[in-house]
Each structure stands twice: as structure tokens, then as C-alpha cells.
Amino acid sequence: MKLIVITSPEFLPGETELMQAMLEEGLDRIHLRKPGCTAAELAALIERFPAPFRPRITLHDHFPLQRTYGLGGVHLNGRNPDLPDGYRGTVSRSCHSLEEVAAHRTATDYLFLSPVFDSISKQGYRSAFPPAALREAAAAGIIDEKVLALGGVSEANLPEVRDYGFGGAALLGDIWARFRSPADTAEVLRHFRRLLQAAR
Structure with missing residues (x-):
């Protein structure tokens, strides 16, 4: 299964280095989602990624930056x-x-479909899809390899995502x-490696 990481909406110290490390470990793609940020703020973040990583970055805002920096895609919302x-x-x-x-x-x-599980980042944002409805959608060809689960996804429920x-x-x-400062990088990467194993 593919794994994508969506950024925190806030700018965090050390986040770019963590994202680069996850890409090196095998993350498929990063989605830059910083609602309310300026184009200049987002450009400054993008410039911290070496050019080889940029084709694996997708923008949620300020779409003209995609062409400027040779990024990998845009996300509609x-x-x-x-x-x-x-x-x-x-x-x-x-x-x-x-x-x-x-x-x-x-x-x-x-496509992202959400919330598949109860959200971790948004309190009270509950799963909107009973398991039976998801299985019926898969049987009907609505859910397939083009659709990624979003909302409450964790190591514990990745097997359900596959199912x-x-x-x-x-x-x-x-x-x-799990990440509030660069001091958390090593622990978050250990967790991310477990996610990669669970997704295989």
C-alpha cells in the first residue's frame, strides 16, 4: 500500500528534515498543507527540500509554485x-x-476519502463510513488502488485499510x-518504519 504524509497545518521546527528522512525511508509522497500561509512562506519551506525530493511533493495551496519548483502535483479541496x-x-x-x-x-x-476512522488531529471528527459500506464500495469498484484512506489512520488499523x-x-x-521539535525526530522515524512494515 502507498503511504502519504500530510504536513501539520502549523510550521514546525525541524519538519523539513523529518519529511526528507521519511522520503528517504520509502514514503511515497508528501502533501504540503499549510492553510492560511503566504506563497512566500510556502516557497521558503519548499526551498529547504533538495531538488531530487521535489517531484514527490504535492501542493494544497499556491498552485503556481508547482511549476516554479518542479513539484509533483496539486491537490484539490x-x-x-x-x-x-x-x-x-x-x-x-x-x-x-x-x-x-x-x-x-x-x-x-x-483520491483521499475521509474520515475513515475517528480523527487523531481533529477532536470530535468521527468516522463517517461503517465497515460494511466500505466493503460494499470496494466490491462495486468505487474503493480501489486509486483511493487512499485518511482520518485516524495508525499502525493499528493499517490492516483494516488493506482489508x-x-x-x-x-x-x-x-x-x-508525536513531533513537536527536532528532538523527536529519531522516535518518529522509528514509528514511521513500523508503519512502512505494516503497509507492506
């Missing part, structure tokens, strides 16, 4: 629902219902709840 004019790269999208997945799957390279037929998972709270 409620804040930014439309592609830039002339865009030809990788496209992903957030979906919060199975109907949205069915409607957008042909126009995207992959439901998802092509992978997007991680947010499970990573960033």
Missing part, C-alpha cells in the same frame, strides 16, 4: 477546487463521501502528534 489553467501534472482530490469518489475518480490520479480495499493511506495526526 474545498479551498482550491479548480486546476490552474494549462496544468498537466498529477492531480489528487479530497472526498468526504463515496459519491464524491465515484464522481471524481476519472479526473484524478488518486477495505484501499490503495494506501494518508497520515497526519499519527505522525505530527
Whole structure:
């Protein structure tokens, strides 16, 4: 299964170095999601990634930076629902219902469906999909390798993600709840290696 990490919405000391280390360990892709940040702030973050890592970075905001820095894709969501004019790269999208997945799957390279489990990062953001509904969606071809589970994904429930037929998972709270400073890097990387093993 693929694993994607979505950034913390806040800028954190040492986050770029942690993300680079996870990419080196085998993370498929990083999604830069910093709602409310300026283009200059996001550009400064991107510039800290060496050029070889940039094709594995996807933007949630300030889409013109994708071309400027040779990034790997853009992600459509409620804040930014439309592609830039002339865009030809990788496209992903957030979906919060199975109907949205069915409607957008042909126009995207992959999709996030959330919340599959109770959110770690957003208190009170509860799972919206009973297990039976997910299995039915997989049997109908709505959930497949193009759809990644988001929301409450952890080492403990990655086997369920596979069982439901998802092509992978997007991680947010499970990573960033463990990381508040560069001193946490080694422990978070040990945890991430366990996630990689669970996803294989």
C-alpha cells in the first residue's frame, strides 16, 4: 500500500528534515498543507527540500509554485477546487463521501476519502463510513488502488485499510502528534518504519 504524509497545518521546527528522512525511508509522497500561509512562506519551506525530493511533493495551496519548483502535483479541496489553467501534472482530490469518489475518480490520479476512522488531529471528527459500506464500495469498484484512506489512520488499523480495499493511506495526526521539535525526530522515524512494515 502507498503511504502519504500530510504536513501539520502549523510550521514546525525541524519538519523539513523529518519529511526528507521519511522520503528517504520509502514514503511515497508528501502533501504540503499549510492553510492560511503566504506563497512566500510556502516557497521558503519548499526551498529547504533538495531538488531530487521535489517531484514527490504535492501542493494544497499556491498552485503556481508547482511549476516554479518542479513539484509533483496539486491537490484539490474545498479551498482550491479548480486546476490552474494549462496544468498537466498529477492531480489528487479530497472526498468526504463515496459519491464524491465515484464522481471524481476519472479526473484524478488518486483520491483521499475521509474520515475513515475517528480523527487523531481533529477532536470530535468521527468516522463517517461503517465497515460494511466500505466493503460494499470496494466490491462495486468505487474503493480501489486509486483511493487512499485518511482520518485516524495508525499502525493499528493499517490492516483494516488493506482489508477495505484501499490503495494506501494518508497520515497526519499519527505522525505530527508525536513531533513537536527536532528532538523527536529519531522516535518518529522509528514509528514511521513500523508503519512502512505494516503497509507492506
